[in-house]
Amino acid sequence: MSELDKVLAHIDGDFEKALERLFAVLRLRSISTDPAYAAECKRNAEWHAEDLRGIGFEADARPTAGHPIVVGHHRKGSGPSALFYGHYDVQPVDPLELWEDDPFDPKIKTLADGTKVIAARGSADDKGQLMAFVEACRAWKAVTGSLPIPVTILLEGEEESGGANLPGFLDANAKELKADIGLICDTNMWDPQTPAIVTMLRGLCGEEITIHAADRDLHSGFYGMAAANPNRILAKILADLYDDQGRITLPGFYDGVPELPESLKKQWDTLGFTVEGFLGPIGLSVPAGEKGRSALEQTWSRPTCEINGMGGGYQGEGFKTVIPAKASAKISFRLVFDQDPHAIRKAFREHVKARVPADCRVEFKEHGAGRAIRFPDTDPAFAKARQALSDEWGKPAVFIGGGGSIPVTHQLKTALGMDVILAGFGLDDDRIHSPNEKYNLESFRKGIRSWARILEALSR
Incomplete structure (x- = not known):
């Protein structure tokens, strides 16, 4: 078995413990926009810093004028360096009466079609996504004692409330945080079977x-x-x-x-997108x-x-x-x-x-x-990540646009001079920002495996 094969096998064998760690994070009520939850945001940041230290990162939760920003460095490894960004804060849960369960008491639920999902506020946006990357790093460390490339992890606590303190933090710490490529997980698949890399955001x-x-x-x-x-x-x-x-x-x-x-336009025409499939599930039909x-x-x-x-x-x-x-x-x-x-x-x-x-x-x-931002999908790093995703999911990964806005992508480009690979595993029906948010169990498992493959691919 190759080192990558051993890492992937370890991920599958450790998956129940990975779920336990994710559930611990999901129980923290890190609603950044409400001052009543400031202590919970701080607890969440400290949890991540301690967790990263446990797998060999130099990590701490750094104070800002708002909620802490977590920074972790794993400086060993060959090849290009990467800066991974995620956010540990979540949206408010209102209206609470529309939730089927307590939004901060995570559960594995089975949908009508048999799909198993993780149900909780933040499960898809963004705790489940960021923990998939952390779990990939944990697996590499457990199997090989190191990571394929040098990695810095940056976890924000104010993404859902405007991110006012992040730009100044990036400017003040630009030398420390600069890397060859950025990695962000706060995006979706094209469909439940097709992975995607977002190359343009509004x-x-x-x-x-x-x-x-x-x-x-x-x-x-x-x-x-x-x-x-x-x-x-x-x-x-x-x-x-x-x-x-x-x-x-x-x-x-x-x-x-x-x-x-x-x-x-022609590339997008090959995606099989239909108005009926897009608007129909929400009760509409006309753009x-x-x-x-x-x-x-x-x-x-x-x-x-x-x-x-x-x-x-x-x-x-x-x-x-x-x-x-x-x-x-x-x-x-x-x-x-x-x-x-x-x-x-x-x-x-x-x-x-x-x-x-x-x-x-x-x-x-x-x-x-x-500002809106676009990244060059012809860059070799994008091709490597695309192939890694294709290998994991058994379908060619696609380059797509994104209708939402992730301001940190522009900040990483302007403040740190790096392009960013946006590869996430959410789905359109994850109900982020809405009651009954969920994250497919398979998205979490294969998301971990995907990031493990991407780290290895970038080292080549």
Whole structure:
């Protein structure tokens, strides 16, 4: 048996213990956005630091102005060095009543089709994913006493709450963290049998606006039509963001957005993607974005503007005839290619201010910004990782785009100068950020084996 074969055999033999370690992490309520869980986030960071030290890493949980960042180094090994990134924090669990079980009491459940899954908050995003990489390192250490290549592990505790402290941390520790290639696990397979490497991700610009009018809620019979209604003003502002072709109307919004190369379109055409298969399981059937664009283009290579939340006035049971004193909305823009999030923010604010009446005022609140990013799939490291994934899953791995945003990818590129291989094992139905999050048991097992293969492949 080769060293790799021995490592893979060890992974299979140690899998029950790997699950126990993952369950220990899943029980920690590391909700980063809620200050009530700050102690749990710290406990989680310290757990990871101690675990990494247990397998031979120099590791510690380093304080920041927010939650700790875990850094672990294993400096021995030949070939290119790698920096692996994951995040130990999770999204809030609300609404709790929609969960079938306690979100922080992980369980193995069997779905109607016989698939076994790990059910818990963070099982897919991102604790199960990051632990798959750690378990691959653990197996290499157990079998050979070392890793195939030098590895640094960086675990963030604020990814789900904006990641405000990571950019400064990367800048301050750039020399220590710099590596030849980045590795990130926070992505999905193409389908349950086909592994994928994401080579393009959309950027993000988040805004919150509040329209203020009268100094209190008003009786709609006494003041109706005479007094400015923030709900109506807000509705007009939001409606004017779109034209009847589904395009965003902000001036300059499409600057830096080229047409997709035909060669890439043809590659995507071979993936077997269908609108029915994509929208059908969520109860929809018609793509709602730009007319003339495929659903795959709309989610991977075209920018978006989405209204994520809005409210104003009475929203409780029954009926209350008021004109609210204020109304608010949260809007996110997913950006592609070379769009500038700061230019988008400026254009949006000018759009809003132009539509607010003179005796009203608008309040803006920024919710982060990040550019889109693309990586060169022709790089030899990407080819090695692709082959390693193909060998494990028995199907050719595919290069795909990603509709979401992982700001750290751009930060690793700009602050540390490295390309990043995004190879994760989540599935579209894992319900991340939603009640009843799950991670397929096979995704966890084969994810560990996949990372073991990738580490070996990168050493060659």
